[in-house]
Amino acid sequence: MPADEAADRELLLALAAPPSPRIDDELSQAIEQIRTYITDPTHRSVPGELVHEWRVALDRHHRRLPTTTKRALRRPGTWLDHQMSLAHLLTHLSADSYWREQEHIPFAEIDTAVHLWGHR
Numbered sequence: 071m072p073a074d075e076a077a078d079r080e081l082l083l084a085l086a087a088p089p090s091p092r093i094d095d096e097l098s099q100a101i102e103q104i105r106t107y108i109t110d111p112t113h114r115s116v117p118g119e120l121v122h123e124w125r126v127a128l129d130r131h132h133r134r135l136p137t138t139t140k141r142a143l144r145r146p147g148t149w150l151d152h153q154m155s156l157a158h159l160l161t162h163l164s165a166d167s168y169w170r171e172q173e174h175i176p177f178a179e180i181d182t183a184v185h186l187w188g189h190r
Contacts, residue, residue, distance in 0.1 A: 075114070075178035082108050082180075085156035087149040093139065097131035100124070101153070108177075115174035118167025125160035128153060159185050 086104045089097050104124050107113055132140075132153070143150035162185040163175055 075176070078177045078180045078182060079108050081182055082156070082159075082177075085152045085159065087152035089149050089153070094131055094135065097128075097135075100127040100131060104156075113177075115176040116163075117174050118164060118172060121160050121167060121175065122164045125157055125164055128157045128160070132157070155186060 083105060086101055086108065088101050088105075107116065107120070132150070135150075140150070145151065159180075159182065163180065166172065167175055
């Protein structure tokens with residue numbers, strides 16, 4: 071596996087942080103599906119449609135979290151902070167897939183520096 075691809079997968083896995091136990095079983099399942107796909111070495115890319123599905127699922131589950139949970143976790147380094155960064159990245163990847171008419175996004179081509187931090 072090329073170094074760029076391995077680094078992108080590692081970052082995606084860090085951002086797909088599992089939620090605290092008993093927070094939301096469906097959110098836990100959605101995150102586990104994302105993590106399973108990312109860790110499968112036979113997947114060298116991710117379909118644009120799947121990226122969109124992941125983003126929608128995260129958004130749906132994050133909206134259902136209790137307000138007290140969101141307030142308590144609204145700080146750097148929490149699992150929710152990581153998942154919000156992942157959702158942000160997925161939004162950019164979904165848009166890239168749409169505008170470039172790209173059905174699959176190779177892991178090695180995910181430009182995390184631009185999408186998460188705004189620089190190269």
